[in-house]
Amino acid sequence: MSDIFDDIPVRNDLQTIGFYNLENLFDITKSEHTNDYDFLPTSVKRWTPKRYDNKLRKLSYAISNIGKRETGKNPAIVGLAEVENAKVIQDLINYKHLQGYNYGFVHYDSPDERGIDVALIYDKAVFEVLHSETYSVLLRDDDGSPDYTRDILLVSGKLDGERVHVIVTHWSSRREGQKETEFKRMASSNKVLDIILKLKQENDDARIIVMGDFNDEPDNISIKNLVNNCGLYNPMETLRSYSRGTTYHHRKWNLFDQIMFTTNYFKSSNNEFEFFKANIFDEDFLKTFSGRYKGSPFRTYVGKKYNGGYSDHFPVYAIFKL
16 A cells, blocks of 8 residues: 555644554454454454454554644554454554554553453654553443453653653443443443542643543543543544444444543643644545445454454544644
8 A cells, every 4th residue: 555645744743642443453363361262263254364464454554644644644642442462463563554663552451351452552752651550440240240341541651751641441332232331331431530530639730631432422421521520621522423423333423432631732832732633534545435334434344244444443533733
């Protein structure tokens, strides 16, 4: 693939921070600790080395171009969801579209039953990791048994020398129904709230960015809980429309993938980052190009049928300006 944004001048005063749900980025080997039976060469989905390589090629190309239309360069930081382990992240950043950018990553194995985690990749030339840790969300099923879900990742560091805290999260799905599962997303929301309050206790002016696949819309209670109680700004509120979102289900767009941040990114100062713009990265190459799902995310699988695409989500991004 040639780079579609090759002629755009590099803006050194801008940095892109993105988030991307990669739709089941699994390796092709059996893991002892996770339920990865669907993603093996011998499974019904026939997850072969060739298909894994094709997905890495596509995802690395997509990630390298997030925010490039505005900045002329690769993103500084990208939060990831649905990665199986450290190996798939290493394979991803080693792929040709990303290998020249010197990306590092932060990842911890979480107790999620399907073995999908969140992670963070970052351009080591502009971001320095100072601290990272994970927080578990304690959930229980109706029968009282533990419901293991993804941990929440906190990475604190310096972006172009400026201290920032990045929270990456992937909340419980709506598979059993939106109302029936809402308590799970509220539990995750309250855990993120706790993390933010703790950071603000240590520094009242802490700069915090929250990103993830929330499986909720900007106007749902779990998201409003963060916006209203943590003083966050959610630029995604203005992006959702009838014809646009990050994922497409039952002939309806959802904007489950979001990036929020503390309002001190609106302070005007000569030497601090300010919010510049946010958007959905829904370039044409990421879309299904024909048929009844034309325009929706070009996904890797439709059910158990191999589709050969990128992901069932579009990435989102926010750009900050010095």
